Amino acid sequence: MTDHDVRVLDAHEHRAAVNLVRHALHFPPVPEDDWPQVAPTYSEGRVWGAHAGDELVGTAASWASRLAVPGGRELPLAAVIRVGVRPDHTRRGVLSALMRHQLAEFRERGEVLAALHASEPVIYGRYGYGPATRARTVSVRAGRDAIHPEALSGRVSVVAPEDASDRVRAVYDRVGLVRPGMVARTDEWWTALYVRALATGANLRTAVHVGADGEDGFVTWKPLPCDNPTRGVVLQVEDLHAATPAAAAALWAFVLGIDLVKSVRAEGRPVDEPLEWLLTNPRLLSTEAVDDDLWVRLVDVPAALDARSWGEAEPVVVEVADRVLPDNAGRYRVAPDGVRRTDAPADLELDVAELGALYLGDVPPSVLASAGRIAVRDAAALARADRLFAVGGSPWCGSFF
Known part of the structure; x- marks a missing residue:
């Protein structure tokens, strides 16, 4: 692990950021004539860069959007885009530093959820993202x-x-x-x-x-x-x-x-x-x-859980772990009339990444439990949790970013 200077990039640094991402994805740099069309696709103040000395070695950006959640509400969303690390600096903690800073920024902005389309799915579970829709x-x-x-x-x-x-x-x-x-x-x-x-x-x-x-x-x-x-x-x-x-x-x-x-x-x-x-x-x-399609990350767990609708079933107590945003960690009583923190014993224990996978209703908790992704403390709670998290139809994003 190496220390990196991670900061928000100025507008004049955005071209270097997009070219770094294109290099990581095996594309050529943005042509000179094309840059005037690319420049407006960045949101100023939402582009992060990681530096080793004076060199840009990693970047991650986002757009401010909204996500539809079960029940019809639309929540503030950080749509994560253009994440990349220079090939000679991978596996040195660059991406982890970027993700930590970016998620802290989302929390400060009041963005309840973050989401992305993963180029490499094995990466993003470490930062609390779970595959929430399929296509x-x-x-x-x-x-x-x-x-x-x-x-x-x-x-x-x-x-x-x-x-x-x-x-x-x-x-x-x-x-x-x-x-x-x-x-x-x-x-x-x-x-x-x-x-x-x-x-x-x-x-x-x-x-x-x-x-x-x-x-x-x-x-x-x-x-x-x-x-x-x-x-x-x-x-x-x-x-x-x-x-x-x-x-x-x-x-x-x-x-x-x-x-x-x-x-x-x-x-x-x-x-x-x-x-x-x-x-x-x-x-x-x-x-x-x-x-897998849209990967969802609950940035504010209590706000996100309380905002969506729930099926009809007796309450379930879910204990959530979150290594990156520890304020989210705790036990939550999930019931048809809403969600609140509780000190009651947990029925189910899971990481915030698994909660992201469950959040939109694409996969029932019993499936993740059968795969060892959820720790079950009360077997009877699984059937109740399946009914609580269920939605009519399959969630779908329909917009690549």
Whole structure:
């Protein structure tokens, strides 16, 4: 372990930070012409750097957002982005120092939760993050009649690239954070994922669904590289959100019906999306993978627990350990009417990372207990805990950052 100078970076240091992350992820530095589009994707005052002497050797940043939690509330969220350590300084405590400083900052800002998409999942449990949502990657053979016509309504219109970012943003805001796990998309998010992509010629295409009350869904996609497009290309769906099942079905029907397309691929879709049931032939779809998606960290455990809704069951006392933010440690009585600290004996004991995995309701406590991730002091409490933590449907993020 080596001491490091960890501090918030000034704006003029952000380019070095993003290039360090790109180097760690095996990408080239940001081109000179591209930096004006990248610079606004950082939030000033939220970019940390670790230094060895005068050299920047690690960085971590975040955006201020909101996360939908079970019961419909939206809590202040720190969306963690661009974490990286220079290859010659890994395993020297650089990342640990960054994570400790960053989490302390979130606590001071009053951000109840933190979340990230993990490039290396084995890393983040050490800092209290747990995999709270999953997503699947699907591939569907294309065809104009792929979707049951009874599922469709409204119409789909292609959007010009210069209008795409504003139109899509308006629809996303209209749809709202309707599932636990969905996040508010910040100005920086839109710049990073849409404005920059459109400005740099990423060949991103957009269409919106128009229902009885106006635009209520959108899909963005791009064709994957192909030597001979006349034999059919693969379309990659980048983003698809809709306010109604009919709008979602119409958007899927649209991309599956585009000429000279042999299949449509989509990553990051909900695990419970009923796409097989929309298809006239369910064998047109194959699931390539189901992966961890959003990793959640409870920064303020009592506030986070008290903010979500709970199922109907007798109370369970949960003892939480938190090595990074020790104020969170303690016993909590979880009941349908809320959560409070208690001195009563614990029924279940777990680390804050496991609590993060449970928080949105994707996995029941009994599953983590069977894997040895939860210590069970009262076996009868597991069934009660499963009912308390349960939610209707699967949580889903739907926004990469």
